[in-house]
Amino acid sequence: MALNNLSNRYSDLGRRQDALPTTEDALKIRRELPKTNLGNLARALNNMGKFFSDLGRHQEALAPTEDAVKIYRELAKTNPAYLGNLANSLNSLGYVELELGQPAIARDAFEKALKLYRPLATSNRVFQEDLQRTQNNLDELNRNEGIRTGAKQVLEATNVSYLPQGDPLTPVKRAVVLLWPTFSGKNAGVGLLGTGFVVRRQGDRAWIVTALHVVRDLESNALATKVEAELFTGPLPAGLVAPRVEVLLSQGQALRASGDEPILLEVRGLPPDIQPLQLATTTAQGVLMVVGHPSKPGPWTVVSYPLLKTTEQALLLDGGLDPGASGSPVLSASRQVVGVVYDSPEVTKSRPIPQVWAFPVNALKAKMAP
Incomplete structure (x- = not known):
């Protein structure tokens, strides 16, 4: 247990090369112990899979993640307390399979995880974020596969024909983006979605603001590996998906060591009709x-x-x-x-x-x- 906890701490600090051998040591000990606590063995296996994935070694991540799923599945048959662990390992398996180019297997794993998380999240708030992350992973998979296969097309960012006509808030909504952050580490994959809005623009370059925790993992304090900003288009017909632009992140940005704050991020490729929201000069009231x-x-x-x-x-x-x-x-x-x-x-x-x-x-x- 101490070795497993140490490996998690290494991971939180971004020292993934140190986390993996520590987990391997923990696994070696667990395999030699009487099989009286298979839950801890499954936890170590699941962690090993995540550490391999963090290092880009997805093929090596597959076997321990599959083993974790098998153990948790057996434990959950007689002890419902392991259903959350099973859902978590299925979500991890979906991420690994996706990285290995197996979207159908990944979709099945995500859907099975969601089936477990839904009743858990209804009765326990702890699982609500896990449910949302898994749903986001599945939504992202379906979007990307739809685009790859030609079943879906991305609307041109400059196409404003679907915007609501006569809505005075349309210009405001165009300046407000939906943020899709992707993380590595224990919560690898798409994280919780967030909001941003345009506050400055110079030609093709623009800057959005959001809350720091939207794009930074609260456990490791590491910024997301990728963030995309989805644009408001209004209702789209089947087969069309909203456009996104890439958010430029820098691990070297001057950020506080912990806590939260507003953060300014650069984006490129916004259509010309999207203009910054005006900042107030008077005190908020009413x-x-x-x-x-x-x-x-x-x-x-x-x-x-x-x-x-x-x-x-x-x-x-x-x-x-x-x-x-x-x-x-x-x-x-x-x-x-x-x-x-x-x-x-x-x-x-x-x-x-x-x-x-x-x-x-x-x-x-x-x-x-x-």
């Missing part, structure tokens, strides 16, 4: 509007919130938001940005009403200063 991508009810949702309180560090809004809305702009009645959403914490006895927390616009302006 009823404010959030445009973003909560997992419920869905992308480009517009919700109004009364302002509860303003401090130098945060705006507190009266109401709740689901995951995915982090990075959303908080807008005044004149549609100027007064804040950036970063959390909607769980209701507790000490905080009995749902709230949305946002960085004030001055925190964003500080990031944009030369």
Whole structure:
């Protein structure tokens, strides 16, 4: 157990070359012990598969990941407490199979994981993020396979024919993007989706803002390996998918060691009609509007919130938001940005009403200063 914990710590620190031999040592010991705790053996096997994947050695990741699935499946037959572990190992298996060019096998693994996660997430909030990550992995697989096989086509980024006509919020929605981050490590694959919005533009170059945790793994503090920004198009017919642009990330960006903050990221290839949202010069007050991508009810949702309180560090809004809305702009009645959403914490006895927390616009302006 100590060796397994050490390997996880190495992984969190980005020392993947050190994590793998430590896990191998843990496995060697576990295989020699009486098989009284197969759960720990499966955990070590699953970790080994993830460490091999992190190093790009996907073929070597396959066998230990498959072994972990087999053990967890047997354990779950008599002990439902292992269903979450089984779902996690199936999601890991889907990622490995996808990297090995086996999309059909990967899809089957993701779907089996989702079938397990859904009832678990209903009764336990701990599994809700796992459910969302697995669903995102499956959605990304289906999108990419549809494009690869010709069953789907990507709408041209400059095609505005599907945008809602007469909606005064269409220009705002065009400036708000849906962020698809991809991570390595223990949660390898597509992570939790987030929101960003355009705040500056110079020709083909533009800059979006989001909350740092959208594009950084909270355990290892490593930035995502890839982030794509999906553009608002309005409802599309079957066979068409929304365009995306690549977000430029730099591991050398000046970021705080831990915690959260607004982060400014560069994008290229935005169509000319997408223009930056204007930043407010006055204090936030009254009823404010959030445009973003909560997992419920869905992308480009517009919700109004009364302002509860303003401090130098945060705006507190009266109401709740689901995951995915982090990075959303908080807008005044004149549609100027007064804040950036970063959390909607769980209701507790000490905080009995749902709230949305946002960085004030001055925190964003500080990031944009030369």
